[in-house]
Amino acid sequence: MRKIPTNSQPAPRKTELPLDLSGPHVTPNASSQHRLYQALCHAIVGGIVKPGEPLPPSRTLAKQTGFRRNAVTSAYERLIADGFADATVGSGTFVAARIPARTADARKTKIAIEAPQQGMFALGCTLIDDRAVQRFRSFAGRRLRAFGREHLHYGDPRGSLELRAAIADHLLSARGLRCDPDQIMLSSGTQHALRIVLSAILKTGDQIWCEDPGYPAARKAIEYCGHRPVPVPVDQFGMRVARGRAMAPSARAAYVTPSHQFPLGVQMSMTRRLELLDWAKDADAFVFEDDYDSEFRYDGAPLLSLAGIDHLQRVIYIGTFAKTLFPGLRLGYCALPERLIGPVTSARAALDRYPGTLLEGAVADMLNSGAFAANLRKVRGLYREARDALALTLATASDGKLSVPVPSQGLHLVARFDPSIEPLVASQAKAAAGVEGWLLAETYHRARPLPGFVLGFAGHPIPQLIASAEKLAKASLAALRANRKPDASGTGRVKRVKRKALPSRSAV
Numbered sequence: 080m081r082k083i084p085t086n087s088q089p090a091p092r093k094t095e096l097p098l099d100l101s102g103p104h105v106t107p108n109a110s111s112q113h114r115l116y117q118a119l120c121h122a123i124v125g126g127i128v129k130p131g132e133p134l135p136p137s138r139t140l141a142k143q144t145g146f147r148r149n150a151v152t153s154a155y156e157r158l159i160a161d162g163f164a165d166a167t168v169g170s171g172t173f174v175a176a177r178i179p180a181r182t183a184d185a186r187k188t189k190i191a192i193e194a195p196q197q198g199m200f201a202l203g204c205t206l207i208d209d210r211a212v213q214r215f216r217s218f219a220g221r222r223l224r225a226f227g228r229e230h231l232h233y234g235d236p237r238g239s240l241e242l243r244a245a246i247a248d249h250l251l252s253a254r255g256l257r258c259d260p261d262q263i264m265l266s267s268g269t270q271h272a273l274r275i276v277l278s279a280i281l282k283t284g285d286q287i288w289c290e291d292p293g294y295p296a297a298r299k300a301i302e303y304c305g306h307r308p309v310p311v312p313v314d315q316f317g318m319r320v321a322r323g324r325a326m327a328p329s330a331r332a333a334y335v336t337p338s339h340q341f342p343l344g345v346q347m348s349m350t351r352r353l354e355l356l357d358w359a360k361d362a363d364a365f366v367f368e369d370d371y372d373s374e375f376r377y378d379g380a381p382l383l384s385l386a387g388i389d390h391l392q393r394v395i396y397i398g399t400f401a402k403t404l405f406p407g408l409r410l411g412y413c414a415l416p417e418r419l420i421g422p423v424t425s426a427r428a429a430l431d432r433y434p435g436t437l438l439e440g441a442v443a444d445m446l447n448s449g450a451f452a453a454n455l456r457k458v459r460g461l462y463r464e465a466r467d468a469l470a471l472t473l474a475t476a477s478d479g480k481l482s483v484p485v486p487s488q489g490l491h492l493v494a495r496f497d498p499s500i501e502p503l504v505a506s507q508a509k510a511a512a513g514v515e516g517w518l519l520a521e522t523y524h525r526a527r528p529l530p531g532f533v534l535g536f537a538g539h540p541i542p543q544l545i546a547s548a549e550k551l552a553k554a555s556l557a558a559l560r561a562n563r564k565p566d567a568s569g570t571g572r573v574k575r576v577k578r579k580a581l582p583s584r585s586a587v
């Protein structure tokens with residue numbers, strides 16, 4: 080037994096110890112030994128018993144708490160093993176002279192994690208039809224009942240062949256993208272796919288063109304991987320490739336949302352697409368195509384993907400089930416150029432081996448049975464209604480002060496003030512209206528932000544969308560009035576900023 084490291088005479092042994100056995104530090108259904116251990120830790124870390132002080136004899140504590148003596152001795156043994164207590168034969172158990180700091184700190188530290196938005200206009204909310212939920216439940220149930228050997232081994236780093244084949248079929252029919260299931264890799268979402276592929280093909284410090292404004296999560300993922308995002312401005316035709324060439328001609332990759340630029344909603348013109356592919360060829364670079372919402376096209380035929388034009392030579396196509404099914408699946412995928420299959424598969428195996436297998440079969444069933452497509456048809460109609468209600472209310476209730484182009488695709492829209500208005504007006508209006516969604520300014524990196532909002536309409540009930548749109552429009556008018564500066568004639572005008580090279584109104 081270790082000697083108790085105290086210099087002073089031990090204090091008299093405690094007879095009764097004030098223990099809190101029902102507070103939040105105690106797991107209600109845990110074993111009596113574990114609950115006792117937790118309560119004792121709480122008392123020690125909280126200073127109720129001081130370092131070096133004796134703990135009650137096990138018999139006494141058992142009597143006090145009503146637990147068996149065995150439970151008390153086991154709890155004491157664990158305290159000793161974890162460094163909270165010491166014991167000497169014949170003298171009993173004492174609180175250690177030094178309490179492990181790690182645990183004491185953990186009690187004090189509250190880490191502030193930013194909660195995901197769920198209020199009105201939050202982006203990333205989706206709907207799933209009741210019928211699709213039933214089908215998914217039944218597919219998942221059937222797959223779990225048939226649980227077998229295939230889940231007991233490590234699997235293919237790209238994910239199950241069955242689901243990859245179903246995704247390859249979907250890409251061909253929905254996006255005109257022809258690829259072999261071997262070229263598909265499953266991921267737990269867009270950022271994950273981006274990270275794995277970047278790890279395989281780029282070096283630390285490499286430059287990557289990113290749209291400005293653009294999708295902040297992709298930029299952050301790129302930065303976390305140690306690469307340098309180059310913010311290339313966007314206009315009504317998409318990323319300005321010539322600017323990219325001027326800013327970073329030898330960047331190693333570009334990340335774009337060509338079918339529905341995030342957030343502005345512009346569609347990359349064919350000229351720009353070809354310019355981008357030409358640059359990629361000249362620079363021996365790759366292009367990441369984030370095709371996050373193409374399944375939600377409201378008018379006209381879906382556009383051919385950039386990867387479809389390039390035949391997956393230099394384009395890495397990224398898709399997600401976060402919007403077409405639900406975000407909690409954490410399931411996305413990418414389609415890779417053939418020459419990247421080897422390096423990307425190795426990188427995946429090194430980073431996190433392979434994706435979880437339990438739900439893959441059920442998702443494949445959704446795709447193969449037509450339940451996936453039926454759900455899309457259903458929610459697409461609902462989203463279209465939500466889009467129209469939101470756009471109309473915002474434009475009308477703001478007396479036309481907000482320009483609200485109706486997007487032909489996707490789950491969000493952009494509502495903009497006149498470009499000469501200070502972005503501050505938008506932030507004041509959003510705070511006053513108490514709504515979520517984003518300020519357009521939050522999506523800018525280096526370019527001068529346009530004043531306005533990025534508002535999600537999917538997954539929000541239409542009556543609440545309308546009420547919140549009215550609130551936001553009223554708050555916008557009030558913010559415009561509050562920022563009105565008296566001019567020479569005394570009639571008042573709103574603070575304006577000079578701008579050049581703005582996307583045209585029809586662009587978004």
Ligand SMILES: Cc1ncc(COP(=O)(O)O)c(C=O)c1O
Binds near residue numbers: 269336398399
């Ligand atoms: C531009 C863009 N890409 C991708 C995603 C989907 O991300 P994930 O697949 O990680 O859920 C979103 C979600 O809002 C998005 O806005």
